[in-house]
Amino acid sequence: MENAKTITIADVMTKSVISADASMTINETAKMMEDAKVGAVIIMENNTPIGIVTDRDFAVKAAAHAYEISSPIKRIMSSPLLSINSDESVRNAADLMHERGVRKLPVLSDDKVVGMITATDIVNLLAVCVEEDMRNMYFHSVAKIFTNYSPYN
Template structure:
């Protein structure tokens, strides 16, 4: 395995990603996610990724706003699509997820969806990392989180 600082997103991302056309309904998309046992789908328009819908979107947006399940999925997607490139480090992905408060990050190369990295993927990486890498990732995260609370900043 690579050093914890050099592990790329491509090394840990899920390569099979479900995408749906923006015109699909909320109900059709939910059924597709359930059948595929995934927590997110990429929303496409004219073969271009334009947004993402997660299981949280169904729980919060559909229920809170009482959207009809026959409404287009585009209505509840998060957009613009926040993404990352597969050759970037896992640390960069973790930083972006932390800053933007997201748990699922599509991976795009040349505007093509090639995978998805999730907070779970990053936690699973910790499970197979050597102690030095775990310590480094932990202190990097803790230092970042507590920077906002430091009286010395």
């Protein structure tokens, strides 16, 4: 394996990304996510990515505010879309996730969605790293991502 400091997002991202049109409803989008077995979809308007909806948005935003399932998906999406370029390092992705408190980042290239990197992708990367790389990544990146989610803080 190459040095963990130089592994790019393109090396570990999920390339298959589901998108939904901004005109879809909360219910239609939830069904799409269930059928595709994904935890996030990119919301598109005029072939441009404008936001993201995660499974957590359904629980926190839709349920907490008792939005009708026929409401537009735009009502619960996170926008503006926070993203990262595919040629950036995994360390940069982990830092951005930590700073913004997110666990999923759309990956863009020339303003087109080309993938998604998640906290899980970064953890999976640890499983195939040599011990030195794993230690380096853990202390620099992964610990930052999960700090906010630890029950011990």
